[in-house]
Amino acid sequence: MSDSESASLPFRHVAVIGLGLLGSSVARAARACLPGIVITGYDADPAVRDRARAIGLADTIANAAGEAVRGADLVVLCVPVGAMGTAARELAADLSLAAIVSDVGSSKASVAAALGAALPGHRIIPAHPVAGTEQSGPDAGFATLFRNRWCIVTPPADVDAADLARLVAFWEAFGARVETMDAEHHDLVLAVTSHLPHLIAYTIVGTASDLERVTQSEVIKYSAGGFRDFTRIAASDPTMWRDVFLNNRDAVLDMLGRFNRDLAELEAAIRAGDGEQLFDHFTRTRAIRRSIIEMGQDDARPDFGRADHSRAGKETVSG
Amino acid sequence: MSDSESASLPFRHVAVIGLGLLGSSVARAARACLPGIVITGYDADPAVRDRARAIGLADTIANAAGEAVRGADLVVLCVPVGAMGTAARELAADLSLAAIVSDVGSSKASVAAALGAALPGHRIIPAHPVAGTEQSGPDAGFATLFRNRWCIVTPPADVDAADLARLVAFWEAFGARVETMDAEHHDLVLAVTSHLPHLIAYTIVGTASDLERVTQSEVIKYSAGGFRDFTRIAASDPTMWRDVFLNNRDAVLDMLGRFNRDLAELEAAIRAGDGEQLFDHFTRTRAIRRSIIEMGQDDARPDFGRADHSRAGKETVSG
Structure with a gap:
């Protein structure tokens, strides 16, 4: 050197x-x-x-x-x-x-x-x-x-x-x-951008594994409908994540409380058949992904650019 | 022809x-x-x-x-x-x-x-x-x-x-x-492999957009911690998804009820500081991703093979 x-x-x-x-x-x-x-x-x-x-x-x-x-x-x-x-x-x-x-x-x-x-x-x-x-x-x-x-x-x-x-x-x-x-603000920000998403992914993958009327084989076969996205996060290291939840408990529980309230609202809209509320919510959440891609924080290609979605097929249209 | x-x-x-x-x-x-x-x-x-x-x-x-x-x-x-x-x-x-x-x-x-x-x-x-x-x-x-x-x-x-x-x-x-x-079984299977994942993703993206102490800019910047995965699904077509929830209401509410119960259990474990229960749950959910990849239903590369995770860096270790 x-x-x-x-x-x-x-x-x-x-x-x-x-x-x-x-x-x-x-x-x-x-x-x-x-x-x-x-x-x-x-x-x-x-x-x-x-x-x-x-x-x-x-x-x-x-x-x-x-x-x-x-x-x-x-x-x-x-x-x-x-x-x-x-x-x-x-x-x-x-x-x-x-x-x-x-x-x-x-x-x-x-x-x-x-x-x-x-x-x-x-x-x-x-x-x-x-x-x-x-x-x-x-x-x-x-x-x-x-x-x-x-x-x-x-x-x-x-x-x-x-x-x-x-x-x-x-x-x-x-x-x-x-x-x-400061450390406290970090813990609050990460509770929403990382810890809550992991908790929810771990939960739904557990829920899907425990059903009686839907087999595990069916869950796996039809996972491309959205479920498979959650399984990636839920495959993360168990020791690391146990420690995160035990060490950032208050911020995680705060964010989880907000999530639960929002989910209960959408549940009520589904129960009431309130299509307008659902549509408004789903429209609002679209914009944030565009911002994430513009900030260079995710792959802009559809479906994260997964290999099985080769865009090669597009050429056949004009060809 | x-x-x-x-x-x-x-x-x-x-x-x-x-x-x-x-x-x-x-x-x-x-x-x-x-x-x-x-x-x-x-x-x-x-x-x-x-x-x-x-x-x-x-x-x-x-x-x-x-x-x-x-x-x-x-x-x-x-x-x-x-x-x-x-x-x-x-x-x-x-x-x-x-x-x-x-x-x-x-x-x-x-x-x-x-x-x-x-x-x-x-x-x-x-x-x-x-x-x-x-x-x-x-x-x-x-x-x-x-x-x-x-x-x-x-x-x-x-x-x-x-x-x-x-x-x-x-x-x-x-x-x-x-x-x-049969159609009824389809609707139950898809409620868990597709409809519930979309509902949850739409919810958490909405929750993250509505915070006071964490700015939208922070949510976007630090989205690589897990949150960005959910924004992909929550960018799906609002009309299509409004209709799905209105037309498969009973099966979605059934699966949502199970998810809510499982989430409440993990929440209680975090509150009680029960590391063992968290670790056991997080270990169990790991296996299902392996099955999905073995069945050819997802990209086996880390992080779905996203472009920003080029594996090129690996070569520098032995080089």
Whole structure:
């Protein structure tokens, strides 16, 4: 590594703790986007460490969290939000006071509290890249996961401005767009854009699995009517999502209450045969998808561009 | 057209009534998969007829429904389920008694009743291809929409076996897999695999649009956390979906009742901090997605193979 390369890096050495979908994506993105950075990794599961070594995820995969963070100037905790405190305590003794400690957890107030308690006096700046897939484990990650996605950083009030700038530069190097806000607001926003959608998807997939008069085979066969969309989200990692609901309980219950009231209103309209109310509601919800596509936050192709909807057939019309 | 080609066609002349996403896809698939078949089309909206002519959707786009069905041996009604009766009455006088009348509606008991009342003595075989996208209109259709999708046919008890075989052959020519069942069972199955998912998606997108403490701009920016998946379904045609809920009310309310009970259970688990119950539920729902992918009913790639999740980044790991 030349001096000029190293000078432009926001960090010299990143330690990634937890090597699932997110952790392995952080490691891959660092390798791809920050040439010259030293990458060490650790996972509590020996099988995941073995796999991470086999696929060359990092320069070194350590057998202990402390070993992984020794000499690191950035530590990114990529474990379920309920495991943050334990993971932090495990590496505390080996962590430099100069190192920045961050994470990728989906709830932020509880993570800030857990890290603050485990690592007093350390430079903690929680973060949440709003990106992912329904897959899990070290093989599921990829370097472009964060490209064109938002990363929300929730710095404490007394954050060092230079520390914050370095963490922002780290995420921007991966192609992410960074926004800062306080942890409580993050938790409210994500309750509606992520946590409630997951709760509802998990629920309906469970409902469909438990019917007597409709078989599971029928549910699967005719899932292209809409149901299959929900099964993707409901295939997400159970441990991660259990922890999200336990750690962002109040905001999730608040959003769920609003959803329940809105659903009861539509139910009443169906029961009453009130076509006008249904039509008005369904028209209103159309616009928001256009905005999401215009903001580059979803694939503009019909049906997310799924493979089985090849547009090849269109040519036959004029041909 | 040679005699041998024409002999292998299940129908000589198909009339497509309603030229939106489904109707235009039927016309395109007929053009692509049944070479030699005569295709006529009609839509109640003059602007849609003009557009259909401009893109050459059919051999003839008629200015009246009766004109479109004259001489046809198959008529496929591709209008919202609430408009089936009116559309059928409009063409009744010009319809041959030898013609088979079918449709593509998402609810079947109400359509069978409406067509039966409008076309007494005619050969009515309702059908429902379980396929679609969130887009609407004559430009949204494509010839491969039905490929590898299921088409459910709900024949009356006294159906002529040869008629049924011809309709099955028509859909199979498009690459669809055909299943027959009674209309009531169809309506129950689709209530869970299609109608309830749409109702829930419409609800949550409405809920997210109406918040005070979270702005619409935040909902859009952070939609990749899961919410954006729901916006696709909630962008579906409002008229079509209003009619579905009004015409399959009992089955939808039945499934909605079950969903509400299951959601209340998960809500109670979150409130009580019962991580074990959440984990068990989230583990159970994972398996069904694997089955859907194994059955070829969804894209196996992570995140439906969305374009912004290019897997190109993977190569950087070993490189």
